[in-house]
Amino acid sequence: xxxxxxxxCVKDNDPEEGVERFTGLWSGTYSGNVDSGxxxxxxxxxxxxxxxxxxxxMSKTYxxxxxxxxxxxxHATAGSATTGTTFTGTLTATSGNGTWENAxxxxxxxxxxxxx
Numbered sequence: 001x002x003x004x005x006x007x008x009c010v011k012d013n014d015p016e017e018g019v020e021r022f023t024g025l026w027s028g029t030y031s032g033n034v035d036s037g038x039x040x041x042x043x044x045x046x047x048x049x050x051x052x053x054x055x056x057x058m059s060k061t062y063x064x065x066x067x068x069x070x071x072x073x074x075h076a077t078a079g080s081a082t083t084g085t086t087f088t089g090t091l092t093a094t095s096g097n098g099t100w101e102n103a104x105x106x107x108x109x110x111x112x113x114x115x116x
Contacts (some may be wrong), residue, residue: 011017011103019043019047019070022043022072022091023043023044025041025042025115026040026051026091026115026116027114028112029041029111029112029115030053030110031047032108032110033108035056035109036055036109037054037055037057039052039054039111039113041064041076048065048067049065049066049067050063050065051063052064053087058069059064063074063078063079064076064077064078065077067084072090072091072096073088073090074087074091080104085100087111094115095113095114096113097113098110098111
């Protein structure tokens with residue numbers, strides 16, 4: 001009887017499913033046709049992304065915000081929503097990669113990173 005009570009009270013969230021597996025600190029690099037640098041973000045339990053990206057050639061740091069979905073679709077913007085750089089890609093539980101683009105300035109490239 002105790003075994004039945006114990007197992008019935010266990011939370012039914014599988015850490016391998018949902019946005020919870022992505023929560024925490026992530027960092028990585030990005031590179032492209034003109035710009036390159038590093039990035040660091042925190043993903044919260046609700047899937048929101050906040051952090052920063054630092055351009056090496058421009059010696060400038062930009063705020064990053066966005067979202068990640070339950071299936072790991074990563075969408076974030078560095079800088080302004082209208083003229084900033086968009087990062088899109090896919091996360092697994094421990095790593096991620098994708099592409100970035102700043103259409104206003106004709107810049108683009110790839111990014112990669114991992115959960116810390």
